[in-house]
Amino acid sequence: MSLIFETICSILILVGTAFIFLSAVGLVKMPDLYMRTSVTTKSSTLGLGLVLLGTAMFFAEVSVIARAVLIILFVFMTAPVASHMIGRASFLDGVPLWSGTKINHLEGKYCLKEHYLKSPDEVDCNE
């Protein structure tokens, strides 16, 4: 394997590792569950994609590339869905927002009894 190719793989994996480390730092430092979800999902998905891309480039076999692309596709498809479900469940569960939050667009718009977004003229849902 040529030296340049190996260097490119190393750089890809190191940048991915840096993104994974930043997601861990954001998980501890962010003040709010929703910010933590956002930071962790985006950053660790990108980091994982870069690390697996570097791995696939390093081996350069069909079987490894197929597996790595499958993992990347699966993570890119499922991470937003899982993050959205956790955010929705925690909002309905009543997890508090950060004390410095200016606008809460969803305040009072959920029917907390039946768990759906109510229409504006519907008033007697939460009784």
Next chain:
Amino acid sequence: MSIIQTAMYISLPIIILSVFIALIRLIKGPSIEDRIVSLDALTSMSIGFIACYAVLTNSTMVLDVGLILALLSFLATVSFAYYIERRHFQ
């Protein structure tokens, strides 16, 4: 020692360090949802660790473990979210 080996010896300790940093949130997280988010992040970090380990030891078999881990992580997160949402449901 080749370049890729040096890069792996740098990146594997960083991933282990980030696993320990995410464990802080898993232990002290104020709500259950924080712990679930932390578990999700821990699974992504372990997939990265497995990929780096496969490059270091030149064995392609361990990548299957990463695939299964990605599947199980999604299933666990969705089922936890479903359970938490339905907790106070009549």
